[in-house]
Each structure stands twice: as C-alpha cells, then as structure tokens.
Amino acid sequence: MPLLRVHLDSDRVTARRILQLHQEGKTHHESREAARDAVWRQGRTPAGEPVFVGITNGRRNVQLLYDVEVYSDTAP
Structure with missing residues (x-):
C-alpha cells in the first residue's frame, strides 16, 4: 500500500512536546487524528x-x- 506523507503545522514548543511523547513510546492523539x-x-x-x-x-x-x-484504489 502506498504511503502518504502528511505535514501538520505546529509551533516549536508543541512540536518538541509531541516529539518527546513519541520518544517515550506514547501517542499524541490529537495530532494523529489531524493527520x-x-x-x-x-x-x-x-x-x-x-x-x-x-x-x-x-x-x-x-x-x-x-x-x-x-488504499491505492482511492482517488487522489
């Protein structure tokens, strides 16, 4: 299945907090839903x-x- 890269705008403080969460093995649910x-x-x-x-x-x-x-069969 093809991958789609999604870019979500953020501020530096929030982005670093989300990065730290993921490094700890946790998930930032709001940004995942936004993606x-x-x-x-x-x-x-x-x-x-x-x-x-x-x-x-x-x-x-x-x-x-x-x-x-x-899914590859959905229209872009």
Missing part, C-alpha cells in the same frame, strides 16, 4: 494508523510529519 483528517481531505482513504516520523527544523514554521498508509 488522518488531512488524508481524508486529500480524497484518500487511510488504510492504517498514522505513524509519527518527526518534526521539521523550521525556526518559525515547524511541522509535524506523519506517514499514513492509504
């Missing part, structure tokens, strides 16, 4: 749970990165 919603808005159907990949290094505009498996 799933972003996939639906792009007209794709998620095939699994969003997987946290990391954060960008932006000074002002930090983004959370998620990979989401999508």
Whole structure:
C-alpha cells in the first residue's frame, strides 16, 4: 500500500512536546487524528494508523510529519 506523507503545522514548543511523547513510546492523539483528517481531505482513504516520523527544523514554521498508509484504489 502506498504511503502518504502528511505535514501538520505546529509551533516549536508543541512540536518538541509531541516529539518527546513519541520518544517515550506514547501517542499524541490529537495530532494523529489531524493527520488522518488531512488524508481524508486529500480524497484518500487511510488504510492504517498514522505513524509519527518527526518534526521539521523550521525556526518559525515547524511541522509535524506523519506517514499514513492509504488504499491505492482511492482517488487522489
């Protein structure tokens, strides 16, 4: 199944907190749901749970990165 990379806007403090949660083996449910919603808005159907990949290094505009498996038969 193809992977779709999702970029979610965030601020530096929140992004670092979410990164720390994932490093501790925990999940930030709100950002995971936001990633799933972003996939639906792009007209794709998620095939699994969003997987946290990391954060960008932006000074002002930090983004959370998620990979989401999508069904290949859904229209982009």
